[in-house]
Amino acid sequence: MDLLQPSNIIYVNGKKTIISNVDHDITVLDLIRTNLKLSGTKEGCAEGDCGACSILLHDGLNSELKPVNSCLVRVGQVVGKGIVTIEGVGNDIAPHPIQTAFSEENASQCGYCTPGFIISGISLFNSNKKINDDTINDAISGNLCRCTGYSPIIKAIKVASKLRKPLKTIKFLEHNKDIKLGNVTYYNPKNLEEMLKLTAHENYNFLAGGTDLNLRRPIVNEKKNVIICLDSIVELKINKITNDNLIIGSCVSIEGFLEIVKNKIPQLVEILQRFGSPQIRNQGTIGGNISTSSPIGDLAPVLLALNSKINLFGHNGDTSVLLRDFYLGYRKNILKKDQIIRSIEIPLPNGGYKFFCWKLSKRYDQDISTISLSIYLKTKNNIIEDIHIAAGGVAEIPKYLESLCKIMTGKTIEVSILTAINQIDKFVQPISDLRGTSNYRIESLKGLFKRLEKCLKENSNTMSIMDFKDE
């Protein structure tokens, strides 16, 4: 498939902007700072973790403004779309109320993080969420401030929320989103058939949200490279919800997934809310998360415990496989070069079952798991009748712990859990790394089994210091 007319239009702060003179496959952050000379957006880390580069992204059709990390989004991903930077929010002559509030509440000290926080605050105002401490913390969970200690920032957002002035966007429609940037060409197939044709290219990568792949891409491409964006493929965004099954398109964002499962599997809410930050969740997809095959990805353990299936698509057509048969080794899976994940099929927790999923990390928000544990089980008369356990951070792959499940079945809760605790090191041999020692991983897994016992006894869903309500 050839390029149509080389497209190069982005709507920047409401202005139709033609992108030219971009020689490399750069990030949107570099584009706005260097090429467009909009220097209000900052770079603090270039890896999606500090939020200084936050901007708002929209597709021109509806007014939804999604916060994203511009350091993780490549220019090729926003062609034909609209972006709003801090310059589009207000200036010292005509500031937006949230900017005034930040100024008046001493919410900036060095000021480097400030534009990013304001973008996150605005995206909260633009959403339909209630505004309280919890939603504010959630909205800024992807932003770091080293100076203020956050209190005045939270206060400023609260003060500005009294007016809650949303940001208006313009409407537009751009059909062509393909673009060539230096040696890299971005294609945006609209359906699976078009996508398959594109796999005829020699050197190509699939790209969904890019929150993983964009961190691993070369800074300069000396050779030709093709990026096949999955974002516009209609089939990958189709969801089917029945009474006992959820089928979710692989290109559904983590945030979108959160919305869908909120009522169906409420136990997932905490894990999903702690998944990265709003910026990451809006951009990252569930297909991307599973494909990375990271041993500490957050979706795999919960999906494994629920016995999920994944549906694949490629030259050989549609196939399907149990998720537990998907992973081969460290960041390796069974996908062929031309194959993609089409959707994920999650059996909904059965009435008689209980479901728990827990994540331990150094920091509560926006942190990769040190360890995670998901347990799906059925008890009757204090006997564990059926149990499915999966864990992250214990091996090279996210692991369904089949043998452990076996020895825990058919025993009383107490005996079963005691067995698990006493024998856990037979089933997992975690390593020591920068997120925690192997000893910690083992000991905290034991701790989580103790938590399980208490939860079953108390008939409660979780038992975390975060939910802990005092006074």
Added chain:
Amino acid sequence: MNKMILHDSSIRHATGQAIYIDDMPAQENLLHGALVLSKNAYGKLKKINSSKLLKLPFYSKIITAKDIPGENDIGPIKKGEPILAEDMITYYGQPVAVVLAKTYQEALYASSMVDVEVEVIADPILTLDDAYQKKSFLIDPIILEKGSVEIEMKNSECKLSDNFEIGGQDHFYLETHVALTFPGENEEFTVWSSSQHPTEVQHGVSNVLNIPAAKIESKVRRLGGGFGGKESQATIFAAISALSAFVTKQPVKIRLNRHEDMTATGKRHNFKVYYNVGFSKNGKLNGLDLILLSNGGNVLDLSGPVMTRALTHLDNCYYLKSIKAKGYVCKTNTVSNTAFRGFGGPQGMLVIENILYNISKYLSKPLDEIRKVNYYSKVNGLTTPYGQNVSKPRINKVLRQLHKLSNYSGRIKSVKSFNLKQIHQGYPFRKGLAMMPAKFGISFNKPSFNQAGALVNVYSDGSIRLNHGGTEMGQGLFIKVAQVVAECFKVPVDQIHITSTNTAEVPNTSATAASSGSDLNGMAAWNAADQIKKRMISHIAQLFKKSKSDIIFYNGRIRAGKNSMSFSELAHSCWDNRISLSSTGFYKTPKIHWNQDKLYGHPYFYFTWGAALSEALIDINTGESRIIRADIIQDCGKSLNENIDIGQIEGGFIQGLGWLTCEELVFASNGKLLTTGPSTYKLPGSRDIPRKFNVKLLEKADNDEKTIFRSKAVGEPPLLLAISYFLAIKEAIRASGLNARPELLNAPATPSEILKSIKG
């Protein structure tokens, strides 16, 4: 004075209009640089192979130490601190070369094409114990000694000996190191850098280029955070950018990305502490025998004074009868550690607080009871181990106000009953509550650093331009000093135009550090403004034939009897009558003296006081922890700006929490730092702050010393109040069960550490 005035740049911060160096419009011929970092921790630098650069489809140029026309040295205290490695590689990630290109991406890509050949000759030294065993030190040990520890130990009823580790901390200023140099005519160079010490940048560049300092203009408008990390280390990158500009005759920008910044710049010193302590049955300290190992890294940088400050702060609020503390600055093959908010003070205070805590556990007594018998007081004694008198300790005053703010006594009870209930019902949560009082010495330990200059220009339209040696890094220094000048002339503060720090306007400045920024520069600016004011008064007295004492400045006007005029009319009148409206100002801190060899003297102009109470909640199954509540009283004297001071306290405290809980630097066995970005190095996020956070300035505070408007410094002291939270975690661990051994807890108290101590 309006004590609630806002930071001068706040609206521009919020709109993205505040300009940082990387935001400055690029010139047509600007070159960007990216560093080539070593991939060995120790060895001989054999060859830098840049042949692959020639094959690249774009322009690139490599600069190495060989291009240096002057000395390859920017050591702030001791010589021998290169900007680019020359013969030896001494840590993993050391800058070896810089590659220039027309765009940043090209420079970064090209820099990855350069191979560095290193001949490995010995294993690198990576741990403090290893360095200590091999006697690998950067300087002779610094020893604080008072009384006879041996005798006191012998006579003590109780003894404890143990060791613990205190982790380092990356500054993680949101703006990474950046410098931009413009070459001019006749060997002039203008260097913009994100530095807390523009004068050191000027001299470093002058030394590297072998060009007189007078030709180097070093400028700083603002830093996107500094925290000490840009005190000495900014000079390295400023000098590399200046060298590149010198070689290419083009403007050059060096901006480190986060990974490079965390790899190649120093951090807070990690410490290991061995102690023997002798004490009475009621916890009174008799003898303290300490070995402090600090990780200086590959070169000295500021590690000497950091150790000195650690040693002169480990008394905290306690009278020490006898002490022998040997401070070894270890030479290791890790990046050279540097200043970080508190400058060794927090480590020193953690040492004593930890020891007192461990004593309290040993004696099964509340920590506060142990403290009480040891506080500086007329009865116990008022002399610090380094000879300075704590003439009027404010411990009681601070604690009284803290008790009131926090309902301390009530909370002790409720925490106790909470824990009982948890144990009784088999729940996994425990709480801990701990207080901590703090005293912090204000002044640079080296007397010569305690000086400052300022330049005030009044223009004939009455507008006022202010310049001084201090740098603005978010701490609100510029607005505080502007307030001082506004107060002198009694004009609104927005009549003062604040300008970039510039060595061409005010020379020979000190680093903006040691919390001293407003003390020093505020006084210097007052001195400058006051000279102009005096000239104005003489002129007006003559003009209206009044005595000088009749001239009154008020509300942007001046009055002499019945005559009155606006400040701008006054300025115009002075100009008309050929009165100079420009003045420099100067200040040096009085009273201080210091003998570094004996560690004896009066190093601190005054002390600030503070106290905090923190409440921790932990999960004994998982080692997770939360800070439930913190209450703080901090002594700011007569605060110049309460908004700014509260901000410093809150921010400093949270930064301290990070240091002691989630911020963990992890090195691989080859010396490579593994935590080089926020994905792996976790600083506190917004949910990690206390759910209830009460911060108050000490009421009825003053400063006995004549500081600017009797205010007190505030930058560093609040950080170490976070030690209260570390102690609160220890308390919670202590409540977790009989096996628990809170004394095993090292800092930072990560979930791994906490769980380990719970298991004993």
